[in-house]
Amino acid sequence: MNVVIKVNDEVKQKMIEYYKDKIRDKKIPYVVFQAKDEDTVITMYESGKVMFQGTSADVDAAMWGTFLSDTKEEKEKQKEKDSIYHNCSSVGSDEVGTGDYFGPIVVTATYVSKENVKYLEDLGIRDSKKVTDDFILKVTPEIIKKIPYRSIILTNKEYNEKYSKDINMNKIKAIMHNKALYQIMTELKPNVDYIIVDEFAREARYYDYIKDVPNIQRGITFVQKAEDKNLAVGAASIISRYIFLKEFDKLCDEVGLPLSKGAGSEVDKVGEELVNKYGEEKLKEVAKYNFRNTQRILKTLIF
Numbered sequence: 001m002n003v004v005i006k007v008n009d010e011v012k013q014k015m016i017e018y019y020k021d022k023i024r025d026k027k028i029p030y031v032v033f034q035a036k037d038e039d040t041v042i043t044m045y046e047s048g049k050v051m052f053q054g055t056s057a058d059v060d061a062a063m064w065g066t067f068l069s070d071t072k073e074e075k076e077k078q079k080e081k082d083s084i085y086h087n088c089s090s091v092g093s094d095e096v097g098t099g100d101y102f103g104p105i106v107v108t109a110t111y112v113s114k115e116n117v118k119y120l121e122d123l124g125i126r127d128s129k130k131v132t133d134d135f136i137l138k139v140t141p142e143i144i145k146k147i148p149y150r151s152i153i154l155t156n157k158e159y160n161e162k163y164s165k166d167i168n169m170n171k172i173k174a175i176m177h178n179k180a181l182y183q184i185m186t187e188l189k190p191n192v193d194y195i196i197v198d199e200f201a202r203e204a205r206y207y208d209y210i211k212d213v214p215n216i217q218r219g220i221t222f223v224q225k226a227e228d229k230n231l232a233v234g235a236a237s238i239i240s241r242y243i244f245l246k247e248f249d250k251l252c253d254e255v256g257l258p259l260s261k262g263a264g265s266e267v268d269k270v271g272e273e274l275v276n277k278y279g280e281e282k283l284k285e286v287a288k289y290n291f292r293n294t295q296r297i298l299k300t301l302i303f
Contacts, residue, residue, distance in 0.1 A: 003052045003061040007044075011064055015044060021263045021292050038170045039205070056170075056201050062224055085223060085230040088193040089114045091184055092232030093177045096240040098169055101267045101293045102259045102286060103248040105159060105172070108151040108240040109180035111190045112232040116147060120231045125238060130228075133245055140242035148190075149239055150183040152176045153247065160289045170201050174209035181217040195219055196233055198226040251286060259286075263293055271297035 007015065012032070019035040019042060028034060032044040040054035052061040093109040112120060123139055124131070154162075154176060162172060177197055185195070199222040201209065210216055226233040252259050257273055260266040271293060274282055280298065283289055 001053070001055060001057045003057045004049055005052075005061050005065040006047075006049050007064060008048070012044065012048065015042075015050065015064060038168050039201075055205055059199055059202055059224070082223070082229045085194060085196060085221075085226070087114065087117055089191065090194045090196055090230055090232040091181065091190060091192050092194075092196040092226065092230050092234075092236050093180050094198055094227055094233050094237040094240055095173055095176065096237065096244045098173060099263060100244075100261055101263045101271070101288055101291050102156070102251060103244055103261065104156060105154040105176065106151060106240040106243045106247070107154075107173070107176040107180050108149050108236040108243070109177075109184045110147050110149040110232050110235045110239065111184055111188055111192070112147060112235060113190070117231055119146065120235055125231055125234045126228060129237075131238070133241070136238055136241050137245065140239055143235060144239065147235055147239075148184065148188055149236070150180050150187070151239065151243055152180045153243065156288055157285045160284050163288075163290055170205075171209040173200060174206050175213060178210045178213060178215075178217050181220070182215045185217055186215075194221045194230070196221050196223055196226050196230045198222075198233060199224045255282070255286060263291055267293055268296045 016033065019033065019037065022035040022037050023033045024036060026034070028043075030046050032046055034041065034043045037060065039056050040052055040060045042060065043051045043053070045051075050061075050064065052058075054060075089112070091109055091111050093107060095105060095107040097103050097105040120143075123143065124135075125139075125143070154172065159172065163169070181195060181197070184190070195217065197206075197220050203220075203222050206222070207216070223229055227237045228234070248259065248261065255274060255278070257270055257277070260270050271283065271287065274286070275297060283294060283297070287294065
C-alpha cells in the first residue's frame, strides 16, 4: 500500500525529529530523508510530499496527515464520533519505552468503569507524553488504588533475545498488549462497552502478529490516538510511564551511571561511558541493541 500526504514546514520538522534515528544512510535526489519504521518506508520529498509504503502505510500516514487535512468542520465531526469512547466502561492498553534505547518496554491494560470516568477527568489523566514525569510520579499512586490494571514488563535483555528478522517491534508490542488485555479480561471479567488499543498496526496485521500465542483476546476496537480519546488507554499510558520511570531509576543505580531517556545524542554519550566501564556486552543487557545508537556508540556508523 502507498499513501502520499503533503505536510507544511512545521510538520516536516516534527517528522525529521521523530524519524531521525530510523533514517537510511543513502542519499536520493530531491529527497529530504528516507526512513524505515517497522513495516513502513517513509520518504519525504523537498516539495513537502511524504510517501508511506507498506502494509501499515495508512496508519502511519494518518498520524501526520491530520495536521493538514482536517478542516474545522471535519475535526468537529471526528470529535463527535470519538466521544463514544470517552463516557463509557472500557478496558484499554498502551505502551511506553519502545522509543527509548535504555529502559524496558512496559504495556499496561486498565479497566475504567463509567463511574470512574469523572474521577480520572478531575485528575487530568491523558496521554503520558503530554504530561510531565513529576505529574505522573505524583498522581499514579492514587490511580492504582482505584483503577484495576495489569502490566507486562519486557527488559532489554529479553527484547534483544526476542528481536529478529521475523519478530519486529510491532510484533513484540502486539504480543505484550494481547497478554495484558487477556489477563485483565479473564481475571476481572469486567462488563465493558469497548476494549481499546491505540492503532499502531492495522487490525488484520495485529492479529497476524499474535496468531501463534496460546490465548488471544478478541473483540478489540483499534482507535488512532486512543490515549486522547479513551480514559482507560490514557490511564494505561500514565501507569506504564510510571513503571518505566521506576525501572529506569533501578537501571541507573545498577550501572552506576545517569542514563538518558530517548534515543538522541545524549544517549550516545552515556552509552560510550557504559561501554568504557563495562564493555560492549553490557549494551546487550541494558539497551535495545538493534537501535542505530549502538552503531554510533561503537563507532561503526559512517557519517
